[in-house]
Amino acid sequence: MAEQIGDRDGTKVNVKLLQRKRALGAGFASVIVLMGFTNWTSYQNAKQLIESTNQSKQTYEVIKSLANIFSTMTVAESGRRGYVFLSDHAEYLRYQEAVKAIVPKMQLLQQQIDTNSEQIAQFNQLKQLLDRRIILLEQSIQLHQKQPNDRTTQAEITEQSIQLREQIVLVMNQMQAEEEQRLQQWLNQSQTSIRSRYLIEFLISLSSLAIFLGFALLLYYQYAQRQQAEKLRSTLLQEKELSELKVKFFSMVSHEFRTPLSVILGSAQLMRDNEASWTKERQQKNLERIQSSAKLMKQMLSDILTLTRAEAGKLEFNPQPIDLEAFCLNLVEEIQLSMRSSHPVQIISQGSQRHVLLDEKLLYSILSNLLCNAIKYSSSTSLIELLLDCQPGQTILQIKDNGLGIAPADRSQIFEAFYRGQNSISVSGSGLGLAVVKQCVDRHQGNITIDSIEDKGTTFTVTLPHVGARSPHPPNA
Template sequence: MKGAFRGKWIPAGFCLALILVASISALSYRNARRLTNNAEQLRQSNEKLQIISGLSISLAYTEFRRVDHLQLGGLSELKDYQTTIQSLKLQLAKLNQFPIRLAKQQQWLATLNALTDRREALFQQLIEQQQSQKPNMMTPEALVTQIRQNQSSMHQIIAALQANEEAFLEGQAAYFQTGFENRLLLELVGALSTFVLLVGIYSVASYQKTKRQQAEARQQSLAQAKALSELKLQFFSLISHEFRTPLSHILGSAQLLEETLKSVVEPAKLKNLYRIQASAKLVTQLLNDVLTLARADAGKLEYNPSQVEIQTFCLNLIEDFHLLNEPQHAIKFSQQGDRTHAWMDARLMYSVLSNLLSNAIKYSPPSSTITFTLITAVEAIAFRVKDEGIGIAKEDLAELYNPFVRGKNAQRAIGTGLGLTVVKKCLDLHQGQISVESELGIGTTFTVSIPQGSDG
């Protein structure tokens, strides 16, 4: 389930990247449309300002010519002035074509149109008065006064329109600048976010690929190691089977010869026969140890615990040693605690304790005592084997449980260096522990402990 979820990270990340790019593109497009509309409004506002400026120039021209000068001037002067009025009306017509944003703008334009029409009518009256040389309903002074009032009102409205457009233009320019900056920022943030997301997806994909390759390499290595262990186990099983039978024959024949010749041959002359027996036992033990280690390495060392009566188990072990070995060493057994049964694999623990007792006998002087102590408690049981032998150097303790490793002072004794390795493998299956205390020339004490339940 977890692996399947991890496998969806990459497509999910790509989908997220596509959604992010699409969202940023949509926002950028909307922002671009707004900027385009804003630019169009800026163009229109700029044209309106140009028209309003033209209106101001036209009014300034009429003001420059001055009405009283026109009154005293000829008919051609008045007609030129009328042409200027027509120019004003054309400019107003252009101004009226633009969209109206505010109600007051429409009001201003309507008023300005009315004032322009009124101005045209006043100048028409002034022209007619010049042409007919007849008194009008209004005196020339009254007409001039109304024209000036009209001009002042038009100035005010044009100034208001110009101020309004300039304010709008300034606001639109600021909005355009802000929108442009926001678009740049949005596109920059979007590009960076997309880049970071894609880099993250690539990193996750690379990490998963590396982990997968490592897992495949690890599985391949484990498979090769397992296959090698299987081959090694098969090889040692075959070797052990092929050698056990002739070794049993050799050992049995040597023991039979010993029994036959013991009464007729001096003990000194049986030395070579004893060597044959010792060598046969050594090779048999070596085969047993190698086969046990091969099974342990292949994970096929069987562990079948059961409730074992531990005192009887220990006494049977000691009896076997007395039967198989010359009674040159005394094995002193004692028990501490009243526990009677223990949960353990009797076959494996027999191998553990027989190796420890064999080493104690091997590295101790003749006629010395081997102390074998059983310690029982609710939470664990312990076996302690103490000898009076040559001891173990401190520098050799660190590699004591490695295969084929022997102490520097133990090279003269016959051995393979596999016994303690077998002990450690068997104890690991029991989740047990082993400790050692040793002093050169005084002896060594091995203590093996096995955890127990509270109902044993």
């Protein structure tokens, strides 16, 4: 009986052990299946995230192409106006280059857009509008070459061109809005995939710790893959914001050009209609208005060209001997005349040298932008000081005003293109002046510092080393 009981107990134990082994085996198999399933799902999510990121990149490329087409069309229009109204042949060459560049950019956009009928229809509409506007611009060029004094027809062509530009902007905004909506959908899908991956990878971690530590390497690989995708997504968002800033900037430039162009056209029309009845004094005053508006447009175009050349590494540097004090006297007089400013500007000359080796064009951009800002952002009766300190190895230029000042929060970005301080929104401007100054100072291998107190004034100090005191191979040479 005892042996039978022992056999039965042993059999029961063996059965329990067998059941436990089977349970462990089944559990182990279940864990393996779960790990395989979670790994497969994680891989699919990662693959989906990468595909969504690629789609986001494609959407960004479409938005970028739209911005490039708009900016190129704006350059063509400004080149046409510069040639027609200023008779500047360089502007005509710039117009031709811009028109030639539109065709490949439209071809690139056609390759990037979806093949659905709505986008194709919008693309065809955009192409037709651009073709019509280019024809108008060419008619304006030909009219100027044949009848340079026919301002009435030129004004009509300009008005038609403006209407076409507004239609083009409307179509582009529609295309961009659809692309941005698609981009937002893709980004939302990416967020959902990321959340799913967090949950799946948590289950994988628990399973891996319960089985063996080898799966930790796989988790690390998947984590790195996710980080790379998130980094790419963040980069795409930043590029999207930059694209929007560019579109906004070119719209702002077009708006800024409209005012001086209207002054030029209106003044020219008045002079033509009232040439016999106007006195010489009144004619001279009207000519000064035309010249002032033309100089404003020329300065804006010059700033944009300087930044473009600097970004492309083609900003020229040609140092020549300059009588700095005489240069500054002429510059101050020119600025006060062009801005019709009554600001008192005091020039203080120090140092042991009179002539310095600097690039005259870059120096003009530095001082004109800083002085114009000092005049714009300070009251008409406050004194502006321009200190010139010419030393054997370097030249120090200091512009001091008693105007609005620069907030501490703005100083880290104040030299970025298109950026404007929060307290300067009420004053018109493009946000290009200080960016141009920084590029010109860097081209001299110099440096610029700011000392400013809000509502009390700002002092810019520019230090420019002379040619003999600098490296023989300056950057962007």
